[in-house]
Amino acid sequence: MMKEDSLSDGWMTVMVSWWLLPWGTYITNQGVNGYLKVGIPLNEDNSHNIAVVADYTWHQLDSYFGLRSFFGRQNSGFLNLMYQGIPNDSHRFTFGLRNFFDGYVQTLHDGYADPLSASRRAVFADYDLSRKENSLGIYGEYTYTLGEKFSAVADLSLDWNSLYGLFLSPRVNLKWSPAEWLVIRASGGRGTRSPNVVVDNLGMMSSGRRLDIAPDLDMESAWTYGGNITFYIPIGFEDNSYLSFDYFRSDFTSQIIVDQEYDWSAVSIYSLDGPSYTNTWQADFSVEPFERFTVLATFRYSDSKVWLKDRGLVERPLVSRYKGVLNLQYATRMNIWTFDFTAQINGPARLPDFAVKPGESGMSPVYPVLFAQITRKFKGVDLYVGVENITNCRQKHPVISAEDPWSPDFNASVIWGPLTGVTAYAGVRFTLWK
Numbered sequence: 001m002m003k004e005d006s007l008s009d010g011w012m013t014v015m016v017s018w019w020l021l022p023w024g025t026y027i028t029n030q031g032v033n034g035y036l037k038v039g040i041p042l043n044e045d046n047s048h049n050i051a052v053v054a055d056y057t058w059h060q061l062d063s064y065f066g067l068r069s070f071f072g073r074q075n076s077g078f079l080n081l082m083y084q085g086i087p088n089d090s091h092r093f094t095f096g097l098r099n100f101f102d103g104y105v106q107t108l109h110d111g112y113a114d115p116l117s118a119s120r121r122a123v124f125a126d127y128d129l130s131r132k133e134n135s136l137g138i139y140g141e142y143t144y145t146l147g148e149k150f151s152a153v154a155d156l157s158l159d160w161n162s163l164y165g166l167f168l169s170p171r172v173n174l175k176w177s178p179a180e181w182l183v184i185r186a187s188g189g190r191g192t193r194s195p196n197v198v199v200d201n202l203g204m205m206s207s208g209r210r211l212d213i214a215p216d217l218d219m220e221s222a223w224t225y226g227g228n229i230t231f232y233i234p235i236g237f238e239d240n241s242y243l244s245f246d247y248f249r250s251d252f253t254s255q256i257i258v259d260q261e262y263d264w265s266a267v268s269i270y271s272l273d274g275p276s277y278t279n280t281w282q283a284d285f286s287v288e289p290f291e292r293f294t295v296l297a298t299f300r301y302s303d304s305k306v307w308l309k310d311r312g313l314v315e316r317p318l319v320s321r322y323k324g325v326l327n328l329q330y331a332t333r334m335n336i337w338t339f340d341f342t343a344q345i346n347g348p349a350r351l352p353d354f355a356v357k358p359g360e361s362g363m364s365p366v367y368p369v370l371f372a373q374i375t376r377k378f379k380g381v382d383l384y385v386g387v388e389n390i391t392n393c394r395q396k397h398p399v400i401s402a403e404d405p406w407s408p409d410f411n412a413s414v415i416w417g418p419l420t421g422v423t424a425y426a427g428v429r430f431t432l433w434k
Contacts, residue, residue: 009221019271021403023066023067023203023405023406023410024064025063025064025065025066026064027061027062027063027202028060028061028062028063029059029060029061030059030060031057031058031059031060032057032058032059032163032384033055033057033058034055034056034057035053035054035055035056035058036052036053036054036055036413037051037052037053037054037366038051039079045072045088047085047086047158048083048084048085048086049083049084050082050083050084051080051081051082051084052079052080052081052082053078053079053080053082054077054078054079054080055076055077055078055079056075056076056077057075057076057077058073058074058075058076058077059072059073059074059076060072060073060074061073061199063118063202064203065205065206066111066206066324066405066406067111067112067113067122067124067406068108068109068110068111068112068205068211069108069109069111070106070107070108070109070198070205071105071106071107071197072104072106072107072129072196072199073104073105073106074082074102074103074104074249075102075103076100076101076102076103077100077101078098078099078100079098079099080096080097080098080099080102081096081097081098081353082094082095082097083095083096084094084100084216089143089145090144090145091143091145091150092142092143092145093140093141093142093143094139094140094141094142095138095139095140095141096138096139096140097136097138098136098137098138098139099134099135099136099137100133100134100135100137100192101132101133101134101135102131102132102133102134103132103133103157104129104130104132104133104196105130106128106129106130106131106196106198107126107127107128107129107130108126108127108129108198108211108213108411109124109126110124110125110127110210110211111123111124111400112208112209112408113208113212113406113407113408114314115265115407115408117146118322120406123210125211127211127212129196129197129198131163132162133161133162133163133194134161134162135159135160135161135162136159136160136188137157137158137159137160138157138158139155139156139157139158140155140156140157140416141153141154141155141156142154148177149176149177149178150175150177151174151175152169152172152173152174152175153171153172153173154170154172155172155189156168156169156170156171157169157172159192161194161219163194163219164194164218164219167192167219168190169189169190169191169192170189170190171187171188171189171190172186172187172188172189173185173186173187174186174187174264175354178299180232181231181232181233181234182229182230182231182232183228183229183232184227184228184229184363185227185228185229185230186225186226186227186228187224187225187226188223188224188225188226189223189224189225189226189378190222190223190224191221191222191224192219192220192221193219193220194200194219194220195217195219195220195256197213197217197256197269200256201258201269203412203415204258204260204269204413206411206412206413206425207260207267207410207411207412207413208263208401208405208406208407208408208409208410209260209264209265209266209267209408209411210266210267210408210412211266211267211269212263212266212268212269213269214265214268214269214270214271215257216227217270217271217349218254218256218271218272219254220252220254220255220256221249221252221253221254221255222250222253222254222255223250223251223253223415224248224249224250224251225248225249226246226247226248226249226280227247227248228243228244228245228246228247228248229244230243230244231243231244231246233287235287235289236271236287236288236289236290237288237289237290237293238288241282241285241286241287241288242284242285242286243283243285244283244284244285245281245282245283246280246281246283246284247279247280247281247282248279248280248284249277249278249279249280250275250277250278251275251277252272252275252277253278254271254272255271255272255276255306256269256270256271256272257269257270257271257272257276257306257307257308257309259309260352260354260411260413261311261317261352261353262308262309262310262311264354264407264408268309270309272306272307273307273309274307274312274313275305275307275313276305276306276307276336277304278302278303278304278305278316279302279303279304279409280300280302280303281299281300281301281302282296282299282300282301283298283299284296284298285297285298292330292331292332292333293328293329293331294327294328294329294330295326295327296325296326296327296329297324297325297326297327298324298325299322299324299325300321300322300323300324301321301322302320302321302322303320303321304316304319305385314350315350317349317350317351317352318348318349318350318351318352318414318415318416319347319349319350320346320347320364320416321347321348321349322347322350323344323345323346323347324344325342325344325347326342326343326344327341327342327343328340328341328342329338329341333375335377336376336377337374337375337376337377338373338374338375338377339372339373339374340371340372340373340374340386341371341372342370342371342372343368343369343370343371344368344369344370344371345366345367345368345370346366346367346369346417347366348363348364348365348366349363349364349416350362350363351363351364351414351416352414353410354400354411355400355411355414364416364417365417367391367392367393367417368388368391368393369393369418370389370390370391371386371387371388371390372386372387372390373385373386373387374386376382378430379396380430380431381428381429381430382428382430382431383420383425383426383427383428383429383432384426384427384429384430385424385425385427386424386425386426387422387423387424387425388422388423388424389418389420389421389422389423390422392421392422393417393418394417394418394419394420394421395415395416395417395418395419398412398414398415399411399412400412400414400417
């Protein structure tokens, strides 16, 4: 490709070097969704019934990022035929057949400056990511309930995918309440999804690197399991306080990796070739000290690691280790006035190697964010005003090498904090009917 474009104005021709033009991005989204559900009772008490669920989605995404562009169109249909039986209060079972169809027309036009060319020669590569995917499956679910004390749900599905083959996905949910003030839950199961590399990772388009997409990417698959324990505490107004603890772990057996640390001149996209997991611990506390004043506190800690090519198991980049949230809300009688205040503390996240300067820790800083909102309720109308990011905390210089957007060093995807400062807003909410 020529490195210069010719712009003609009358008899005068101006030669413009393309790399002197500003970098820009543009994204448009359009979509339509339709949903239909029909239930047919098979007896008078509706304890046995069949149902048909149909869903259709059309979605179009057109975008460009500097020299590269992506155009995608999706037509998806879902049809589910199910039978449900409830022989008594303790037993419930569901069987069904389902069919998913996805038709994607996706074109990726990758453009970047050749890092080995002194004249900054533009290089282009085209990817046809279009595909037609059909999935047929059968499933069954059984629910056992023992009053308010115990319940168990077991689910098993077998799906055949036209691109990825057979998948068996079990799932179990258990709930036990040995006392009125205590509830214990446990769950586990397998989930799968078909990847859409570009749509799932639009942030990777905002860089000056070439895209290196491996062929024959796998379907993503993960096992997730964990539990929750909730204590109901007789304190506060109406004695409705609770304290809960959660732990969940996801083990990915197959995952699409978007790696910007393997080759600093490329965004490498490939299938996982090692372990990848996330451990999440969370604690929640809610109390109403006095009438119409509620306090909710949440703290979450994450341990997330992924196997990267030539690096092994590392902390997943740009995933904060912890986050804390405190929400205070007070409402006057009849909820005429509502005052809401939220404080967040965001923990550090590992930064990709290329975003770390010599002498820096390689972690994003800990930062707080505050929000406040006041709502005035009228008949059928709510007026509200609020302020976001009261502390005016912002990530400084979020775009790497912003002064040279056509170089491989340019990168606008390393975002760990707010990009806008203090923001005030106001709005009106209408209620047409209740």
